[in-house]
Structure formats: C-alpha cells, structure tokens
Amino acid sequence: MNPLENLRMAFESLWANKLRSFLALLGIVIGVFSVTAMVSLGQMATAGITQDLEAIAGRSIFVQPNFNEGHDFSTAPIREEDLRSLEGLPAVVIPQLFGNLQYEARPGERRSIQLQGTPGDLPRLDPTFKIARGRYFTEAEARGGLAVAVLSDRAAKDLFPGREAVGQVVRLFYPGGGRLELTVVGVLAPPAGIFGGLGAAATVYAPIPLVWNTSPTARRGEYAFLVLSLKKEADAAQVKRQVERIFEARHGKGRYQITSTESFQDTLRSITRILQVLLGGIAGLSLLVGGIGIMNIMLVSVTERTREIGLRKALGATSSQIRQQFLIEAVVLTLLGGVLGVALAAGLLLLVTLAVPFFVYILSPITVLLALAVSALVGLFFGVWPAARAAALNPIEALRYE
Known part of the structure; x- marks a missing residue:
C-alpha cells in the first residue's frame, strides 16, 4: 500500500469520527494560535515602540553633564x-x-x-x-x-x-x-x-x-x-x-554622560524579546496539552479499529504500513490544526493593528513555518506510541477482538 493510499484512508478515518477529530483538533488549534499570536504580538510591539521612539527622538546622541557623578550645568x-x-x-x-x-x-x-x-x-x-x-x-x-x-x-x-x-x-x-x-x-x-x-x-x-x-x-x-x-x-x-x-x-x-536612542531601542528590544520567550513558552504549554489529546484520541482509535488492523494484516499489510497509516492520521490532524491556528492568529493580529494604531502588522513567514513545523512534529511525536501499538498487534488476536 503506497503512502497516498494511507493518506486517503487517514482522511476517511478522521472524517468518519468528525466530533472526536474536531475535539482533538481544537487543542492543536488553540496551541498554535497562542504561540503564533504571542510571538507575533511581541514582534509588533517591538516594531511599534521602535518606530514611535524614532519619531520622538530620531537617531540621535545626547551629551549632558553626568548628574550621577555630581556634575551639573555649572560644573560641566x-x-x-x-x-x-x-x-x-x-x-x-x-x-x-x-x-x-x-x-x-x-x-x-x-x-x-x-x-x-x-x-x-x-x-x-x-x-x-x-x-x-x-x-x-x-x-x-x-x-x-x-x-x-x-x-x-x-x-x-x-x-x-x-x-x-x-x-x-x-x-x-x-x-x-x-x-x-x-x-x-x-x-x-x-x-x-x-x-x-x-x-x-x-x-x-x-x-x-x-x-x-x-x-x-x-x-x-x-x-x-x-x-x-x-x-x-x-x-x-x-x-x-x-x-x-x-x-x-x-x-x-x-564629567559628561553620553547616550543614544539606539541604546534605548536595544534595551526595549531585549525586554520585548524576553517577554516573547516567556509568553511563547506559556502558550507552548497549550500545544503540549493538545499533543497529549492527539495521543489519547489515536490510542482510542487503535482500540476501536483492532479488528480492522487484524484484517489488513491478514490481507498482507505489513507492520510498517500500519504504523505509517496511524502516523499520517496524527500528522494530518495536527497540521490541519496548525493551519487553522495560524489563520486565527492572523485575524487577531489584524484586529489588534486596527484597534491599536501604533502597532505595525507583522506575521513573519518564519513564525508561520515554525508553527506549522512544530504542530507536525507534535503529531509525529505523540502519534508514535499509538502507531507502534497498532503495528505490534497480533493479526489473529486482533481478528478475535470484540
């Protein structure tokens, strides 16, 4: 059985259990949406703050007496x-x-x-x-x-x-x-x-x-x-x-204190970068929870389809083909959730840009690709155990399963 046939069967299986697939999908959607939105909002805030700071102070260097060292306008x-x-x-x-x-x-x-x-x-x-x-x-x-x-x-x-x-x-x-x-x-x-x-x-x-x-x-x-x-x-x-x-x-x-707007901007970038990492990490927990939900759904699917697995093995399907089918189902589910999550995040970012004038709309292609890659890896990682369990079933015992 070629991979395309496995892909077709994966879609049929997911469509046959629409509610269960939707609930599993929801966890991934929320996870990818949260990560994409948090990282992009951090980038938008950084760009907006930098732009506004340049509008106020431009690219400038300031020289004044070093008040921290006790100097003032009369001494310096x-x-x-x-x-x-x-x-x-x-x-x-x-x-x-x-x-x-x-x-x-x-x-x-x-x-x-x-x-x-x-x-x-x-x-x-x-x-x-x-x-x-x-x-x-x-x-x-x-x-x-x-x-x-x-x-x-x-x-x-x-x-x-x-x-x-x-x-x-x-x-x-x-x-x-x-x-x-x-x-x-x-x-x-x-x-x-x-x-x-x-x-x-x-x-x-x-x-x-x-x-x-x-x-x-x-x-x-x-x-x-x-x-x-x-x-x-x-x-x-x-x-x-x-x-x-x-x-x-x-x-x-x-005697003199010399500062530049670039140093202010670097400080702001560092702060927003730290916030991005923290918010992205917190949002990533929801992606982890979504991955666990995928694993649970796939384990249930393996149990429900035990007889089907036994029949396919009796007809000549190999363990690797069975494993491949369940991995494809998990990856398809998480990738679909990733696409929906990115689309929702893009919509939210557009609304934020319209509501907050100083925000600059940013949805980096790298962020999108990373979100989709992570969602696929989540499906792959959490689909390995259910797929391995399905592939390891004894065909005779599987055919006897009620």
Whole structure:
C-alpha cells in the first residue's frame, strides 16, 4: 500500500469520527494560535515602540553633564570649542539651553513652564520637530537674539486656552526676577504614538542668544545640553564612541554622560524579546496539552479499529504500513490544526493593528513555518506510541477482538 493510499484512508478515518477529530483538533488549534499570536504580538510591539521612539527622538546622541557623578550645568558646561571638536562627525550638532520660568495663568497665580534655547530653523536640523501652525524662527532671528518664540502644543493650550497662539505675546518671569516678553511665531505639532507623553511638556522655544541676554544664570558661550542628529549613513555606536573619546580627551572621564536612542531601542528590544520567550513558552504549554489529546484520541482509535488492523494484516499489510497509516492520521490532524491556528492568529493580529494604531502588522513567514513545523512534529511525536501499538498487534488476536 503506497503512502497516498494511507493518506486517503487517514482522511476517511478522521472524517468518519468528525466530533472526536474536531475535539482533538481544537487543542492543536488553540496551541498554535497562542504561540503564533504571542510571538507575533511581541514582534509588533517591538516594531511599534521602535518606530514611535524614532519619531520622538530620531537617531540621535545626547551629551549632558553626568548628574550621577555630581556634575551639573555649572560644573560641566558645554562650550563653543566642544561644538567645533565635533564638526567632522556624520551628525548635525544642535546645542540647547534650558530654564524653568513662570507664567501668569490668572492674576496672582503663576505656574511653571520650561524655556528651551535652540538654534534657528530647528525643524531643518532635527526632523523630529514638526511645525503645526506658523513657522520656526529663522537663523538670522536666532543670531540677532530677537524676542520670538515657538510653543509646544501643550504650552499653546496652557498659555492661550481656546485661542490661536500664533501672533500672541508670551510674558514669562524668571524665578530670580526679570520679565521676558516673546512674540509667538509658531506652534509645534503634538508628538504622536505611545511615547507622545514624553514630548508633551509645556515648553517655550526661544533663540539661544536671547536666553544668554536675559537669563540671570546662563553664561554666554555655554550650553546645557547637546543633541547630535545622526545622518542616514552614520553608525550610531561608532559615533557614540567617537564622541566619548573627544569629551574624555578634552575634559577627562566621568564629567559628561553620553547616550543614544539606539541604546534605548536595544534595551526595549531585549525586554520585548524576553517577554516573547516567556509568553511563547506559556502558550507552548497549550500545544503540549493538545499533543497529549492527539495521543489519547489515536490510542482510542487503535482500540476501536483492532479488528480492522487484524484484517489488513491478514490481507498482507505489513507492520510498517500500519504504523505509517496511524502516523499520517496524527500528522494530518495536527497540521490541519496548525493551519487553522495560524489563520486565527492572523485575524487577531489584524484586529489588534486596527484597534491599536501604533502597532505595525507583522506575521513573519518564519513564525508561520515554525508553527506549522512544530504542530507536525507534535503529531509525529505523540502519534508514535499509538502507531507502534497498532503495528505490534497480533493479526489473529486482533481478528478475535470484540
């Protein structure tokens, strides 16, 4: 009897016991569905988080005083000569200043707001900054220290609730005294995605020379923070090492902290990879249970078909042919369950993508092939004992079986 004939008989046997086959199939379907869905959801989460993180921070390297070592903006400032030492790197160098000011929400009530000094035309230097209304102040306006400002979306809502912010005048107050009046020329687009909250602070962006001229603490020629927006061809890890070497050579070790968005992404990938393995392992238990169900069904099938097995052996079927038939039945059952499980997982992933905007639909062909291969191996593994038991039956005793 050839394998095709065994395959036909396997389908006939499974179809003849539809309810029993369906119940055995259900365990495999649930197992493959769980494993495929959990692994793919982990991949989707990783891709979505990485995409959102790049939208917020881009591919960037950050330089700031090493607060962990007791340094701050006064003991470890970034100077003009530091900027010039980075000019040969494949990155756009963007110096920045920070300050905490106040605004008058209503007469007699002041609230905190962040003032950030930046170069002009920042969206051209750093594509993660996007203008929603108006414009960003120009390089000429920045160099001249003009009293112009761009507001974050949150700042626009806080300073001018229910009104258009562009064209308005912002009045800010330094904690130690002094007032700063700025004309609003633009409003930034609100950050999107799950990391939107990281960029949702109320911030007023103003030219760096203006901050030097008006702040009681900022010193001309010194910066608090440095962003290196990497070019497309740049290797983030290599550029980070070069920046570390430059700052260590100029200032010694430990004064500055240098980080990159790539390191954040690597950490997130490691976390999601661990979660994928844990969730996949837990889901794999249901596949194990489904395999045990297949073995039980096949053992019952062997018992019920004892006379049939004896008759086939009496007609010349060999033990290997009998074994092959029952193994084919087990593998067919688990493969069918695997296909249905993958199809259900694909449907669930599509629904998740529609419901959660930051998720990117991912159903890797490797995941699908692995799920189907594992389901087939489960059928093979758990079908061996029933198949061996069927093949070992004595034909005479099998014919006498009632």
